[in-house]
Amino acid sequence: MAAKVVALFVATFAIVLATVAADPDELQDLCVADLTSGVKVNGFPCKANIVPDDFFFSGLANPAATNNNSFGAVVTPANVQKIPGLNTMGISMGRIDYAPGGVNPPHTHPRASEVIFVLEGQLEVGFITTANVLISKTLNKGDVFAFPRGLVHFQKNNGNVPASVIAAFDSQLPGTQQVITALFASNPAVPDNVLTGAFHLGSKQINRIKSRFAPKN
Known part of the structure; x- marks a missing residue:
């Protein structure tokens, strides 16, 4: 019996994962984003006045x-x-x-x-x-x-x-993460010892690369 319950749970969990793999389906005709709202949801809250x-x-x-x-x-x-x-x-x-x-x-x-x-x-x-x-x-x-x-x-x-x-x-809202800037221009910065170990480069070389992608003031 326990095995059947576990199998049912696993199957249900797999179905749920499959259904939320992309943006969820809308549950109404439309929901125009209120980009000024301070409410934090997975997406954007709906605004009342549509144009x-x-x-x-x-x-x-x-x-x-x-x-x-x-x-x-x-x-x-x-x-x-x-x-x-x-x-x-x-x-x-x-x-x-x-x-x-x-x-x-x-x-x-x-x-x-x-x-x-x-x-x-x-x-x-x-x-x-x-x-x-x-x-x-x-x-x-x-x-x-x-x-x-x-x-x-x-x-x-x-x-x-x-x-x-x-x-x-x-x-x-697909999101975009540039590989090079994620590694060399993050804030706070990825520690140098992580980057030197990952790329087998010295600290001077790592800092030279970081300087190329540092945010412009």
Whole structure:
């Protein structure tokens, strides 16, 4: 009897985990995010007064300036913080613009899978599995590529002209964690002895890397 109870619990727990693996489904027609609320919930509380602009954003129409970015790539998000009406919908978009040679460096989206559509240019893209296998592809205008949730991935413009993509996510707020800045520009800083041990580098080399990614005052 005890074994059956344990088996039932495990099965139920597995089903629950499966159902909460992505953003939860909405339980009403809409819930426009109140971005000014001080209430802390898993998402955003609903506001009372809804207007059409809660569901509108024009920020993906034009390329972003890439000349002020050290990586030569700029991400323009169209998530719940830009479109409050996306609250509880479990979707969002973005645009990424790349200068010639620009790179969207290795990063992860902890809350979403991603699919990109190439608007212009040619890109080298890829993601790395937990077995450290690189899955990569050269993309051209009109191509589509998918990145699994949580896996480290990147895009690089290998061409001599600007490139751009539209990205779609299965989360209203996918989150982005850049690997290099997470390790070398966190606050408080990751201890040097952790980084020297992990990368087999000396303290001077670690501090030189940190100085490259230190926040600008």
